[in-house]
Amino acid sequence: MSDKTMTEAEVVSRLRSGMTIGIGGWGSRRKPMSLVKEIVKSDLRDLTIVSYGGPDVGLLCAAGKVKKVVFGFVSLDSIPLDPHFRAARQNGEIEVEEYDEGMLQWGLQAAGIRLPYLPTRAGLGSDVMTVNPHLKTIVDPYQGETLVAMPAIPLDAALVHMNRADIHGNAQYLGPDLYFDDLFCLAAENAYVSAERIVPTSELAANAHPATIRIPRLLVSGVVEAPGGAHFTSCVPDYDRDEQFQREYVAAAKDPQQWQEFLNRYLSEPAPTANGVQS
Secondary structure (H helix, E strand, C coil), X not given: CCCCECCHHHHHHCCCCCCEEEECCECCECCCHHHHHHHHHCCCCCEEEEEEECHHXXXXXXXXXXXXXXXXEECCCCCCCCHHHHHHHHCCCCEEEECCHHHHHHHHHHHHCCCCEEEXXXXXXXXXXXXXXXXXXXECCCCCCEEEEEECCCEEEEEEEEEEECCCCCEECCXXXXXXXXXXXXXXXXXXXXXXXXXXXXXXXXXXXXXXXXECHHHEEEEEECCCCCCCCXXXXXXXXXXXXXXXXXXXXXXXXXXXXXXXXXXXXXXXXXXXXXX
């Protein structure tokens, strides 16, 4: 089995402008922020971002990296809306494709199992169908029910953050929810995992149930050891969301000079580790 360890810069060097990139996590929870920060510092442009969005989407919109966002929501959880995504959308700076949360999951699932679409009841009778006029319905050939044909959402690359991984790419979550990180990896041509710690393979199952190892090495092209790599989002049980830092993020968005000062600090400072010591 190969050693797939690399740095954030090496991961981003494999990405290209115009790609469709899926970002795992959920709102302001367990986002691969060290990888997102590296994209912000890069010359990548015209990206399509697929996400249950949080500050990952906001940072990339603020940096002018985004052409389109495909999303179920973009929220900071304890703060309802990301200010940069909101501004980019209101100003018409980005294209948007908004789905019901379950529809987005189904689109990733379809791409992962190489189907053009999967049928669903989600979206029927809602404005999801109005704001996405490309969506089509189909008739169930067995019962005659009308269903939405949710199209696959294939990804060029996926970026996810997990609690633990080994050098081969097997990755483990230790918090209460996997979210849909496994589906992002399954739907992608290449998936890259950052993790709080890279540990021996035997340790993954030694201290937690084997079912928590939900991303297998066969789906992973590269793995990055990134202590504090989800900061300022949460990565429980390693650490909670940094609420003060998140409030600073939102406050800085109100003024271009304050934002630039915040961004310079955020991109240059190492993320805190779980015990508060800089990594």
